[in-house]
Amino acid sequence: MHLIIAEKHIAAKRIAAILAPKKPKKVRVSGVDTYEYEDNEDDKIVMGLSGHIVELDFPKEYNNWQKVNAEDLIDAELITKPTQVKIVAALKKLGKKASKVTIATDYDGEGELIGVEALDIIKKVNQDIQFDRVKYSAITEKEIKNAFSNPVNVDFNLADAGHSRQVIDLVWGASLTRYISLSAGRLGKMFLSVGRVQSPTLALIVDREKEREAFVPDPYWEVYATLANSNGEEFVTQHKTQRFWDKNQVNSVVDKLKDCKTAEVTSVEKSTKQDKPPSPFNTTEFISAANSVGFTASNAMRIAETLYTNGYISYPRTDNTVYPDSLDLRNLIAMFKSGQFKQYAQYLLNKSNLVPTRGKKETQDHPPIYPTSAAKKSELNEDEWKIYEMVVRRFFATFADPAKWETMKVKFDIGSEEFRAKGARLISPGWRWFYPYNSPEDKILPPLKKGEVLTVKSSKVADKETQPPGRYGQGRLVRIMEELGLGTKATRHEIISKLFSRAYVHSNPLQPTKTAFAVIDALENYAPTITKHEMTSKLEEDMEKISEGKIKEDEVLKESRDMLKSMFSELESNRDNITQSLRNGLREDKVIGTCPECESRLMVRRSKRGSRFIGCDGYPDCTFSLPLPKSGQIIVTDKVCEDHGINHIRVNIPGKRPWNLGCPHCNFIEWQKEQENNKNKQKDTTPKSITEINGIGKVTAEKLENAGVSSVEELANADAVELSKQTNLSVKKIKNWQEYVA
Template sequence: RVVIATDYDREGELIGKEAYELVREVNEDVPVDRVRFSSITENEVREAFANPDDLDFELAAAGEARQTIDLTWGAALTRFLSLSARQMGDDFISVGRVQGPTLKLIVDREREIQAFDPESYWELTGELAKSGGDPFEARYFYLNDEGNERERVWDEAVADALTEALDAADGATVDDVTRRTQTDDPPTPFNTTAFIRAAGSLGYSAQRAMSLAEDLYTAGYVTYPRTDNTVYPEDLEPEELIEELSAASTFGKDAASLLDEDRDGEIEPTEGDEETTDHPPIHPTGELPSASDLSDDEWEVYELIVRRFLATCADPATWERLRVVALANGEATPIAEGADGLAALRNPDEADGAADLVADGGLRLKANGKRLLEAGYHEVYPYRSSDERIVPDVEVGETLSLSDRTTEGKETQPPRRYGQSRLIEEMEKRQLGTKATRHRTIEKLYDRNYVESDPPRPTRLAEAVVEAAEEFADRIVSEEMTAQLEEDMAAIAAGEKGYDEVTAASRDLLSRVFDDLTESREAVGDHLQTSLKADKTLGPCPECGADLLVRKSRQGSYFVGCDGYPDCEYTLPLPSTGKPLILDETCGEHELRHVKMLAGRKTFVHGCPQCKADEADEQEDEVIGSCPECGDEHGGELAIKRLRSGSRLVGCTRYPDCDYSLPLPRRGEIEVTDETCEEHDLPHLRVHSGDEPWELGCPICNYREFTARQEGSELQAVEGIGEKTAAKLNDAGVDGVDELKSADPDDLAADVDGVGPDTVRDWQAKAD
């Protein structure tokens, strides 16, 4: 008997089908079962194996069609654009069926931002207070021509008149008091998109959030993290799962509180709009890790998932809303208002000065307060605000003092760039990619230098690719084509269409796209090359006036070189860490654009390369002691050196005859202290950066500690190994990846608490 237990989704079904075909090549009669489960827990896995099913060949065909179409479009278009732009090797220009429309989303939003024309407006506020009471903020408002409340005043002259009138008012009379209660419903269960958004609020990128969730799934602590579902399955017993979670030390009391509450019946979790038949929403399995079993990041994401589940099983919260409207120096009278923004009885054209504006009705001020009556799900889910805004009880006709009047001039703001979680929501809405691929698409955009920063901002290369596609073959970036494919995939899975029909239609469309591109190959190449050069240009060469460009050496390192080479050989170094990105900011002295070095979490702004080189040339080396390599024999000394690339180090003064060196931090002022290392007879160093100085200590001792930390971080680069697990492995004598790969899984598992032999084998496979 052969059992196929690949992932419970379209891609997993395709892998299962391929495994089935391999089995049938060697044995046509052996029984083949398909088992499906959404969490790696003993009960669910046993249940799945006890109730096997058959492979879904139509679902597998849908996955194969997607794979074929994505590969065909991606490979063909990437090759065409790269050859047209003469971008070979690692610098190729990639584009794909999902990548293209996603990139256009980002570029279109940037166009909106660049085209935005801000408008000026003014807002007025004041502090109201009961006699002897605490002040509370109130905001001026008026009714526009449609009868809607507005706070923004668009005419400066009107704002000035209102300011004068508000300043002249010595009090306010309560005109209206409204109280109401509001129900605040608990959140719906996590699907992939909602999870990524919640994790994003904790500071995790989409890729990082999914990686952590997948590690938790592999360890058996949460269900499968790639799901569109927002409705828990009928066989989920919330009370039983909450009972298991109540044993946890961190959130156990919160879980237990849900079981203690008086309820009319069983716990009924919330439901979202999406209900699918493959994976349930993301939720904990009931297998409880301790905090020491997980890295800090893993634990934070695990607790987020647990608390989201608890929140979906908790009661709604109840708020009391209190709204107070007061008239500054006016009586409670009907007010006729208009779009001019004057909350006065009289039309501004008829009013005679600021005092007259408030004479017959006053300026309207409003204050909105809220008070939490019943915390409900907020008790177990602290990720949504439950802050109160207190406004005291007042009565209509009551007189309030008015103080601290302010008029603040502002401008309308352009639309925000898409954050990663919001971008994934937009992709989902437009049917771009799947729950399993959207976060990886965004990661590719970063890897290919199409976007930088977070929220993602398009580079000039991204804009050029989208512009070329729009002009010469707009279907490359068309979201309609991708959405149609999603419908075709569903049709294949339902047996309404076949693999051959859908892939043939896609090839025909790709052929038409290539006809358009081929007709304009030269124009496409010129456009991309021009943009690529602009993306690499820093400014004028000080020697010949030609462009200085970021270039790549044969060894793979980056530097700044003159476009006039070989006639002009002027160069500037760049840091050896990271990939350079040219920023818009320009050096006022050298007219060169600043450079940022993209290096993952170690990304940093290098600044003007010419300034860095000049600073290094002007700074004298500061000798701090004898060189341990050649000091006794040749008199070499260690000195603090600044390199023209911007790096700093402690190095031997006899370089290049002696290349002994120790790294130093790139940022901060280095102070040589009076304290001396007894072992190495070198002064301790202190780095002034930020609020608190950093005691670096002896540079040799510091480098030893750094090397030890690097060995730990090398282990953490293996998927599934966090900081705490790496420390456990270090204690067991495994200091790096090589030791991990050569270790006996059974022996290592016996030495590391909470780790089994299969987990070690999984790490070893990933380390390869």
């Protein structure tokens, strides 16, 4: 029996459907779905894993944070334990019977390691098993059949590189996280996460925020004049000195403009410029593009992974920006001759020469991201379609002509002062027709010629200030991480996602919380190596050398442990300072404003029962308080309520969109109003007479009146048992009416 192992169940199902001569048979093995078929009298079984089915961990004796020093984790011997018990059992059962195993997991360091993990499990029950590997970049019929016709050897060096990354990230993350969390006194769910890649990335965000806070704006002025031609067409011009730093110069210009009623065109310069088509998508460019249209890095990659496993796009984890010669590009475009993209496909197919753009990075593992099959909109959900459409359009754009713009630069004389205006008009959309995202708009000027005299309709001075450097958006941060060697194409989006989950950042562009400031300040002041990219990028380079067979894994793991020990030496020599810095910083993280009653600090607090609330630092003399949601991480933002001087709050709940609570005081006031309105509504719907009560008709009302009950109040106060005897109405009915009235 020949066992084929894919990385996920959906990939296994698709591979089996492609390879089987007829529909494969679904068979459940140890609770796991597998797909069986016969090919050339050979029984074949395809099964999917669930990513990593085993994980590295520390032995149980290292789990007690209070008894085991964080530094002891560095040299601890790691153990491997199963995370998917059913899949491991199925592997062992099938592996015993198999004569051959083919690893068909995704082809990258992570996929190779996942495949080798499965192979190691099988080898324990079948030492003599034969095995090989297939490599593919898309789960399509052509790619899969070609891969299985040309198997290769398992790349154990690549798997070792992936394994070394697991070991290094676990040991660094666990030891540093334990040390910093214990120092800060932040244990349980609110522990402080520290990591080899995570911390330098967070430092980038915090350092940018510090630049913004330290930024001192400089005032400057811009002078504009609105002109009109003889047809009444108006447009705006700007003084040739785009920014005036001296107010006296501005006043001098304004004085000259006061009596000017006309402006003369002194020069008109027309030209055309080309806007080159974009390069093919690699992972970084894809994340950046998806982020610009509203997708977070992690969400974009999750959707891309789904599209890949369903056969719609190629493998989304790639550094490559050059299509390989092996791709039949014309045939790929021809897939779209019918359907939503047919006009674009037909246009390209009519070109005599299809030459795609080439990016700066060319690798041999996977091609750039491209569409592998034509999808219908009805086959995908809304977000999947948006990502798929973007990939298709980007693919088309790489074969398109440059966009062409007609530009116009005009100079004007207004009271001996030179003003200027620029116009631009898209005359040939080229690639922008295929890929319309974030396109610049035309800026049209009316026809103008040298010597023409125009009317000055108005002039104005704009008071402005220089702006601080912008925060990093997720797309931009991924680019910077790539440039600095932080993480890999497969992990960068996960690092950003982790920063959100640990309440270190919020919003997009990314804004650090006070917790992030506390952690990075303590590390930068007393153990700065942890926050620098040089250390982690050096390890990334060495892990790459493992995959190339230039260095052994043990050498890199020793180097990593030595680095970590030197950092702990740094930490230990500054233990008291780090503890003080963290605790001071984290206390500030709980401050949300000033108490309106006594002007003490308002803090996020916990009651003796564990519930959260906002309380005054002046307690017990001051008892002012505000409620907080029962669950979710509380993030204090820098936005302050104008009415109450209290910071706005966001609530992070795992698996859900963050909830912007806003000002807690405003929120509480609105809640009180809502409660009062509900009471008033209830009063408005209270029956005024007995006959307004549902179920009391004319006959019943007469019975009640004969018993001395003629008003709602009398009914509410009556003895239900006694009234039942007098009216022959059931006690239950009477009590229901009384409850309704109450």
